[in-house]
Amino acid sequence: MALFIRLISVLITTITSLNVYSQADANHFAIHAEWIATTVLSGSIPPLNFDDIYHVWGAMLSPFWIIPGPSRIYARVGIAILGAIAVYNVYIIVRHYHSRYAGVLAVLPMLFYPSFLFLHAAILREAMILFGLTSAARLLLTPSPKLNTISTYTLAAFFISIATILRDDNLPVYLLVLVIAAFLVLKPWQRYKKLTATAVGIGTATALAVIVIYGRQMLEYFIYLRQARSRGRTGYLGSVLPDTLPPAIAFSWVGAMYFLFTPFPWMISHSMDFVILGESITNLIYAVAAISGARILAKKTLAGTVALILGIVVGTLLYGLGTVNVGTAVRHRQMVLWAIFLLGGIGIAQYICIRMSSIQHS
Known part of the structure; x- marks a missing residue:
């Protein structure tokens, strides 16, 4: 459901101007992502400044601009998927420690808040950070029996690193x-x-x-x-x-x-x-x-x-x-x-x- 609602949000905000988060920073990130992708496709290495968040997040987004077609829509769908996974992570944690009912109650605001839906339908970094934090929390609070301790901690560190790189x-x-x-x-x-x-x-x-x-x-x-x-x-x-x-x-x-x-x-x-x-x-x-x-x-x-x-x-x-x-x-x-x-x-x-x-x- 989280993904479906977010995809609907992507559709609505694509054909309308309702989403204020699709402007300003989002446009700058898109410009840098396109520049990086174009430079890579030309056979060169883009001169990235890793102290500049536009370069960092733009580099993460750039694969969407390598794919032929409406790159910005691809990116927004990708962000929506990350946001949906973050919602599911919270649900899994609460279900593990309490009940399915509590899990649903915990994620209701994340499912329906307009601010969450708009942010997760724009190419901003918040959804990726939320994905990183909730994924790390899920691994540490509800370890998978399919992963050993070292794998669990390594993956958790990886997700926290992603969140740290972006903020x-x-x-x-x-x-x-x-x-x-x-x-x-x-x-x-x-x-x-x-x-x-x-x-x-x-x-x-x-x-x-x-x-x-x-x-x-x-x-x-x-x-x-x-x-x-x-x-x-x-x-x-x-x-x-x-x-x-x-x-x-x-x-x-x-x-x-x-x-x-x-x-x-x-x-x-x-x-x-x-x-x-x-x-x-x-x-x-x-x-x-x-x-x-x-x-x-x-x-x-x-x-x-x-x-x-x-x-x-x-x-x-x-x-x-x-x-x-x-x-x-x-x-x-x-x-x-x-x-x-x-x-x-x-x-x-x-x-x-x-x-x-x-x-x-x-």
Whole structure:
């Protein structure tokens, strides 16, 4: 169903101008992909700059421009397939740890959100990143019996690498999540108490040192992002430029709420905003249900649950610091929403089961 809905979205947005995500960056990616493909077909090697995301993502898209025919449509269908696989990955994880019913509830927003459908019908990198993250999560949380441990970890690392290549500023979050999850899985404190305590102490001291040494540099990067993005009709809090750690920490939770749940009702200024408002309200419902879902999932996989929560919290706080308009928030929050939907689907399913049980016994 996920693929069918996305293919319908590709068809509709191909013959109409409804999809705002098919412009701007998407056009630049298409131009670079065509240039790379044309250069390769001419027998030359394109001079790629791997620090330029247009070159990197354009290189990944370029095979679609080597195939004769409507290359951009081929690419959009390919992106739609990746988005559908990401939805299926989340469903598999939830079904494994709870039920098919919970799996369906978890992926409902991913199936029907207009923002998901539009992004997965445009040649942007978000669907590929989502595919990489959910594929890695599926491998690590629900290992296939057909793969040995080494193959599982190698494939998971490959998928995380893809997500990192396309958005390298997320790498610290991925590393933090993986290190904490590995620590909880291996449980080194059971065998090496003193060594574990020492390692934790050194790790904590190192993390604090990194924050002190590079904190100013990171804040300057967030300020640059906020200044570059504080434009357009849907901008918010663009004048807030926290340049020291205390104001940044104080503002981080506000930025996180705006990142996940905008537009708020007082920000509505266009009829199309009501569509995204509906998504935001649903995000809030799933976020509340995720608290219960996390408690249920933690009984079956503590490491997996902590990894998901840590990714949601840290990712949301960091994205909140660098996001100042609704359009950017809607595009980027897919990177954490899938985990919220995963936990929220379990929480909602459990609530419904409890309610149904109480009704039957009353």
